[in-house]
Amino acid sequence: MTDIPEVPDLLSSAVEALGGARRDGQLKMASAVAHSIDTGEHLAVQAGTGTGKSLAYLVPSLRHAVDTGKTVVVSTATIALQRQLVERDLPRTATALTGPLGRVPEFAILKGRGNYLCLNKIHAGTIEEPEGDLFDALGGGKADPFAASRLGREVTRLREWTSDTETGDRDDLTPGVTDRSWRQVSVTARECLGATNCSYGADCFAEKAKAKAGKADVVVTNHALLAIDAMSPAAILPEHDVVVVDEAHELADRITSVATAEISGASVAGLARRCAKLVDEEVADDISGSAELIESLLDDIAPGRWTGLPDGAPLALSSLRDRLWKAHTAIGPVRRSGEVDPEGNAARLAALTSLEEMHDTAVRILAAFDDPDEAKRPDVVWIGEDLVRGDRKRVLRVAPLSVGGLLRASLFAHATVILTSATLTVGGSFDGLAASWGLPPHRPGSADATSAAPDSDPATEATKSAQSITAIGKPPPADEKKLVWNGLDVGSPFDHQKSAILYVAKHLPAPGREGMSARTLDEVVDLITAAGGRTLGLFSSMRAAKDAAEAVRTRIDLPVLCQGDGATGALVKEFAADEKTCLFGTLSLWQGVDVPGPSLNLVLIDRIPFPRPDDPLLMARQRAVAARGGNGFMAIAAGHAALLLAQGTGRLLRGTSDRGVIAVLDSRLATARYGNYLLASLPPFWRTTDGQLVRGALSRLQGTNTTDGDRA
Known part of the structure; x- marks a missing residue:
């Protein structure tokens, strides 16, 4: 019988040591993760921004690893979260739990082999000459001397860095280099000679990282390497019995990308x-x-x-x-x-x-x-x-038409999987994303219950259709035992009703192909003016973002930044530093902006983010669902839009003191049959279609920000 304290006590110790406060949602999530690890049942847990989900899964993961001696793999979609886990969350949590756990928990980061310098490629003289590649890339008869010279300079710098770096990890190189240059000094897993066949095997950076990971209690990796491990007959990741998938809403897309x-x-x-x-x-x-x-x-x-x-x-x-x-x-x-x-x-x-x-x-x-x-x-x-x-x-x-079969056979069949994100319920249900992961419907008999509901309900159609996704493409192998999983929404520490207004501009014309209408542009100008800047504009395309930025600049005397004007990270910092600045952009801003405080009071969304009608993969999936008797539009296009809309609206409230407005300039959200389905995917904001009321709220909020700034 173990002497290690139970998860609630460990979480309390960690929160106290880190100077945090008790959060009911965090405790609920940590307990659910511990239960899943104990029972072997998979878990999908939605935890809103501010819940502290990283700590909620790290505490039970570390306890399990120390108690059993087995490794836990944590997979993320973004480099930013990987760094947060390895450089901040894990070191602090490990230190806080060293006493209660009885020893210092060990952790490591592991990436694909192509992320590390290859000493053999550098020293064996196998770096490719640039001229031929440039000839091909340009499609002409003359190499680009500027590109060639840049390539040469960067490869030279990488050679010199070899003697300075301890990790050989590309992410530790500052400033970075182009993908083209990095390929000259790295190899894929299939190109690697193997440590026993390589003259530099004993000093190999990738092998050192793998060896460190093999001794760790928790290994942090990314969805791409998780996919490679699932598709490869060889073991890429160390032996493990639990996988935590953070940013799980991106899992299927990342697996698809690797399999393309x-x-x-x-x-x-x-x-x-x-x-x-x-x-x-x-x-x-x-x-x-x-x-x-x-x-x-x-x-x-x-x-x-x-x-x-x-x-x-x-x-x-x-x-x-x-x-x-x-x-x-x-x-x-x-x-x-x-x-x-x-x-x-x-x-x-x-x-x-x-x-x-x-x-x-x-x-x-x-x-x-x-x-x-x-x-x-x-x-x-x-x-x-x-x-x-x-x-x-x-x-x-x-x-692949679907990656559900691959995930079901190669991930869920071999480990207990915890999937978490701030956005996992689409249309109010976990079933949409679960189907893309190859999991059966959430509740036993839910398919029968849904079938009895009125066909006129879009949410019902979407749920039924989502379940048919698991039948498209290559089917998963027959399971010896039925996969059991649970879905849990632990909520958010934010009071959405009191903190944010969701405004749908019902009076505007539906968006068309010709770009933003004059009435819609007037609405944008009025809202930004009322907010005094402080606006993040999320657009469906780069062209729409640039056109809107150019038009707004001519009508408002406020700084308007647009994605593409510089590095995205630098633009976000500039936006956060000046409360009167606006930032317009597209996809990466929908998911990657974290700006708490008075610099962001208004999130503008130009249109419902349906996938492009010429996206061949999504359209093929849509047709496949329809061929199975489902509603392809609701299962694929509306599901895609709902997920991205939830991500976009999530940019507003990043701290418990944040306040503001989310303005959706697409009237279809209020008038179309699928509108309620999309709204069910969002937090419970206070909703209105009254533009005058919203502008008044923004003006009052601007006054509050100004007063606070004067006091400061």
Whole structure:
């Protein structure tokens, strides 16, 4: 029987040591996490801003790890939260709990191998020459000398940094370097020779990080590495029995991103150059010929989703597949440890890895249309466009239709999983996100109960349709035992009714494709004027943000910053430092701004953030749900919008003393059939459609801020 105190007592000790105050929601969450760890039941817990959710899951995680000797993995979506956990939350919590736990808890951070310097690549002379890559990237006949010189300077700095850094971790490098430069000094997991086969294995930064993680009680990682671990036959993360997924609302998208692959004419041509020194000239020329075929194919077909293989695609892709494998065979296996030529081994392994990955992508695309039922196809294929130095370059992409089966089989089947975020209930239910994770409906029999409800209820339609998401794409394997999970909303320390007004401008025309209407712009100007600045504008596109910023600047004598004018982090700091400043922007501001205090009293949202109608992956998922008898719009498009809307409105209240207004300038939130579903996804703000009332509230709030500032 353990002598370690129970979680409520440990939490109390930690809060007291950290100088905090008791929070009922935090205690409720910590107790629920402890219960899930004890029973093995998965848990989805929504904890509003200010709950202190990091401490609520760290305390029971540390207790479990110290008590059992087993590792707990904590996965986050953003670098910012990773740093917060490793540099602030974990050190302080570990210190606070050292006495009650009986020893100092150990923790470590672990990232993908590509985040660390590769000593072998740096010292073995396998860094690629920039000229050829630049030729491809620019699509012209002349390399960019400025880009080449920058690449050279940054690689030189990275070489010098090798002797100064103890971690080799890219995030510890200040200032940072471009992705292009970093790729010259790093390798992927598949390109790595392995510690036993590498001359620098004993000093490898990635291996040191992995070894440290293997001894830790809590390992902090990211959703991308969690995905790689789930998809890889080899163990990437240390052995563990509990996984905490913070920022869980982003889990499915991050897993999808890792499982997405692409082919372009430039990438095939680059691979031909990489292989040129390792194979006969004829073999390399064959791959170059395939690059031209792929480039021609993509040029002849309009961007968008493929519902079948278009004319020319089978020949181009099968030819590429066969030529890549011919080169793979010609290069031969990498020599094992103890043999000579480490430089040659590294070059061969890098080429073999790239050949295998592109070969597998070609095979995956060719097989994507085998099933005539689109809802049963594992993958979605489409042509996208990337902006490369001002030019649009077409790329053929393939992504999983659903990642629920993968998560169910590779994550939930092997560990107890705690999923948490400030926004997990969509339309008032956990089922939407749970379906994307591969989990069954929340409550036993809920599907039957929902079926009996009136079909006219949008929330009911969305819930029923969300449950059908688990049936699309590749199905999960049959479970030996049914997955059991619980959903819990621990609320928020904020009094939303008294702290914030949700204003929906019902009188405005619905947004159109032509941009912001004159009446809507007038509304923006009136609201910002009433607030005296202090406005965060969240827009559906960068074009909308820039157009609005330019128009407002001509009519209001207040500073208006716009995303793209500088680094986003610097713009947010400038916005927070001056109460009269406004900041307009798009997606990263919807989710990444934390500005408590009087610098932010008004959040403007130009329109409901539905996904773009030409988003091939979301549209394919929408059609797949419809093919299963569900409402694809409610399950996918409205679900996506609800989640992002909840994130956006969450920018206003960041501290218990914050006050203000969230103004949604899209009248459909008040008039459309799906409006109540979206509103059910938001905190219980005080709601109104009275613009005059709202402007009066903002004016009074501005006066309060000014008075407080004068006193200060």
